[in-house]
Every structure is written in structure tokens, then in C-alpha cells.
Amino acid sequence: MKIQAFQAQGLRNLNDTTLVPHGNVNIIYGDNAQGKTNLLEGMWLFTGLRSFRGAKDNEIISKDGRFCKLELDFFASGREQKAKMVISDTKKAQLNGVDLKSASALAGSFCAVVFSPVHLALIKDGPAVRRKFIDSALCQAKPSYAALLTKYSRALSQRNALLHDARFHSQLFDMIDMWNAELCSAGAQIMALRSKYLIRLGEQAREIYSGISGGKETLDISYLPSFEYDEASVISCFEQALKNSLSEDMRCGSTTVGPHRDNFEILVDGLSARKFGSQGQQRSCVLALKLAEASLLSKITGEQPVALLDDVMSELDAGRQDYLLNRMTDWQVFITCCDPHPILRLAGGSCFEMTGGVLQQSTLL
Numbered sequence: 001m002k003i004q005a006f007q008a009q010g011l012r013n014l015n016d017t018t019l020v021p022h023g024n025v026n027i028i029y030g031d032n033a034q035g036k037t038n039l040l041e042g043m044w045l046f047t048g049l050r051s052f053r054g055a056k057d058n059e060i061i062s063k064d065g066r067f068c069k070l071e072l073d074f075f076a077s078g079r080e081q082k083a084k085m086v087i088s089d090t091k092k093a094q095l096n097g098v099d100l101k102s103a104s105a106l107a108g109s110f111c112a113v114v115f116s117p118v119h120l121a122l123i124k125d126g127p128a129v130r131r132k133f134i135d136s137a138l139c140q141a142k143p144s145y146a147a148l149l150t151k152y153s154r155a156l157s158q159r160n161a162l163l164h165d166a167r168f169h170s171q172l173f174d175m176i177d178m179w180n181a182e183l184c185s186a187g188a189q190i191m192a193l194r195s196k197y198l199i200r201l202g203e204q205a206r207e208i209y210s211g212i213s214g215g216k217e218t219l220d221i222s223y224l225p226s227f228e229y230d231e232a233s234v235i236s237c238f239e240q241a242l243k244n245s246l247s248e249d250m251r252c253g254s255t256t257v258g259p260h261r262d263n264f265e266i267l268v269d270g271l272s273a274r275k276f277g278s279q280g281q282q283r284s285c286v287l288a289l290k291l292a293e294a295s296l297l298s299k300i301t302g303e304q305p306v307a308l309l310d311d312v313m314s315e316l317d318a319g320r321q322d323y324l325l326n327r328m329t330d331w332q333v334f335i336t337c338c339d340p341h342p343i344l345r346l347a348g349g350s351c352f353e354m355t356g357g358v359l360q361q362s363t364l365l
């Protein structure tokens with residue numbers, strides 16, 4: 001997957017912009033608030049997903065204009081393709097000259113992975129963020145996984161409602177076995193898939209992290225389920241865990257064990273990255289996880305997603321920057337940064353400077 005050209009008109013603070021990028025590394029540097037992230041955001045919209053900043057459509061339109069028009073020429077599935085998008089009161093998209101039902105129908109045609117400082121939450125925040133990351137990765141890798149999650153969360157809400165209501169109507173307890181069975185059946189499949197996926201993701205992320213850290217540090221992902229289980233008998237272990245926690249569950253009116261309480265720990269040299277990792281290590285971990293996810297997805301789809309790395313350079317030492325600039329050879333990468341110094345280390349690739357919404361080929365190289 002490669003972007004051949006990107007054009008924007010009326011995109012936030014950007015002037016009419018045309019970017020013809022390099023097939024490998026592209027650096028976009030400039031002071032704060034010049035429009036670097038806006039440019040990445042515009043390209044990201046062609047994944048058919050929502051803005052990685054959580055922006056609403058009308059926030060993307062320049063505050064002085066009434067519409068935003070974007071065009072992307074890209075090479076994917078062995079051919080040159082063209083996507084267009086117009087955001088005004090509505091959002092319309094076209095792929096290779098054909099109008100799409102909605103912009104989200106672009107999903108799967110153009111693929112990208114994005115790192116932005118908000119994604120550091122993957123290390124810094126609680127387990128829910130990590131579960132969401134694994135779940136959305138698994139949903140893309142295995143479409144039937146989404147249905148399993150829905151089945152599980154339905155059974156969980158029913159069981160929780162029952163735990164709550166049975167405090168006042170004890171006869172309702174007769175139904176708990178039914179919800180336990182449903183919860184265990186979907187839950188055991190979720191846990192087995194998560195565990196298998198984490199092994200593959202861990203292998204890939206370890207390799208990437210080793211490259212980032214110049215082979216000096218190791219990354220591991222460890223699965224921390226809410227109860228102990230044995231691979232061969234997940235369902236019966238889950239049933240037993242539900243029995244053991246029943247009085248606690250009744251007391252708090254909710255289910256205290258199961259995959260909705262899973263955690264995943266990210267370890268650097270055997271220590272929790274959340275508790276002991278430096279800023280640079282935490283950044284490197286998130287980067288390795290995101291690139292590993294994309295790399296696994298490319299094995300399934302046969303297409304290597306474009307990497308959009310927003311403000312990833314700060315807090316990385318020269319060796320780590322060197323990896324991003326010169327050794328991510330399989331990827332087309334877009335890296336934004338404030339400090340133009342790292343680009344002096346760039347062997348190939350292209351550099352652009354963003355000033356007040358105007359993008360220009362850099363004169364520094």
C-alpha cells in the first residue's frame with residue numbers, strides 16, 4: 001500500500017495542498033500549530049474510520065470555508081486507485097469514479113496505521129484501553145470475533161441484571177445457570193482467541209522493539225486473565241471461577257470474573273512498562289504494538305498499511321530515531337516532528353516543511 005499523491009482543499013488551517021510523497025520515509029517538520037497533524041488526519045480519513053483525534057466532520061472543514069475536498073491517489077491490490085471525499089453538511093466519498101454509500105465504505109480499500117501521542121494511553125491507562133486495542137485488532141483479523149463479543153456482552157448484561165434483581169426476588173436465581181452457560185461458551189472462545197493472537201502479536205512486537213532499541217531491550221506481552229485457567233478446559237475453569245465468585249458477585253451486583261476483566265501487561269526487560277518504563281520506552285512500546293498489529297494484518301490481507309507517525313520522534317534517542325528513519329524499509333511512513341535535526345539522519349526519503357498551513361519541499365536536505 002503506497003500513497004502516490006494527496007490533495008486537500010479547505011482542510012482545517014491548510015492552504016490548498018498537494019503532497020507527492022516518497023515511497024518510503026517522509027518527514028513533515030515545522031513549529032507547533034502549523035498544520036502537520038492536520039495533514040496526517042486528512043490522509044487518515046481515507047481509511048473510512050473516524051478522525052484519530054476524535055474530531056467531528058464539521059471540525060475538519062476550514063473555519064473560513066464551507067466544505068473540504070480531499071483526493072488520494074494510491075497503489076493497492078496491484079493497481080493505481082483514486083479516492084475522493086467531500087465534507088460539507090454531509091460526507092461523500094468516491095472510489096475509482098464510483099460513488100460510495102458512505103465514507104466508511106472506503107474501509108479496506110486504503111489501509112493505514114496511526115500513532116499519535118493519545119495512543120500512549122495504551123501503556124499509561126487502565127486495562128480497558130488494552131482490551132479495546134486487542135479487540136479491534138482481532139475484529140479486523142477475524143471478522144467472526146465481533147459477533148462473539150456481542151454475544152458475550154449480552155450475556156454479561158443479563159447476568160448482571162439478574163444479580164441485581166435477585167437481591168429482591170430470590171426466585172430469579174433459577175436462571176443464573178442459563179446465563180452462566182452462555183457467558184462461559186462465548187467467554188472461553190474470546191479468551192482462546194485473545195491468547196492465541198497475543199502470542200503472535202508478541203512475537204512480531206518483540207522483533208520490532210528489538211529493532212527500535214538496537215537489540216538492547218526486549219519486549220514481552222503477557223496475558224493476565226481474571227482467573228487461572230488451563231488451555232484444554234477453559235469453559236470448566238470459567239464455570240468454576242463463576243461459582244467461586246458468586247457470593248462476591250451477589251454482593252456487588254455484577255460479574256467480577258471473565259474476559260471483560262482481562263488485562264495485558266507490556267513488559268520491557270521483564271518489568272512492567274507502565275510502572276517502570278521511561279517516556280522513550282513507553283513510546284517505543286506503543287509504536288512496536290501498533291506496527292506489529294499492522295504487520296499481522298498485512299499477512300492476512302497481503303497489503304502493508306501506510307504508517308502515520310505523529311510526533312513520534314520526541315523523547316526517542318538517536319538510535320531509535322535512526323530505526324524509524326532508515327530501517328523501516330518495508331513501509332511507506334509519514335513522520336511529523338518539530339525539530340528538523342532528525343531529518344539530517346535520513347538517508348533516503350523526502351522532507352517537507354509545514355509553515356502556517358503551507359507545505360513545501362524542505363530546503364534543509
Ligand SMILES: Nc1ncnc2c1ncn2[C@@H]1O[C@H](COP(=O)(O)OP(=O)(O)OP(=O)(O)O)[C@@H](O)[C@H]1O
Pocket residue numbers: 011012013014030031032033034035036037038039059060061062063064311338354
Ligand atoms: N477547522 C479549522 N479551521 C482552521 N484552522 C484550524 C481548524 N482546526 C484547527 N485549526 C488550526 O490548526 C492549527 C493546528 O494544526 P495541527 O494540530 O496540525 O498543528 P501541528 O503542526 O501538528 O502542531 P504540534 O506540533 O503542536 O502538534 C491550529 O492553529 C488550529 O487553530
Ligand SMILES: [Mg+2]
Pocket residue numbers: 036037038310311
Ligand atoms: Mg501535531
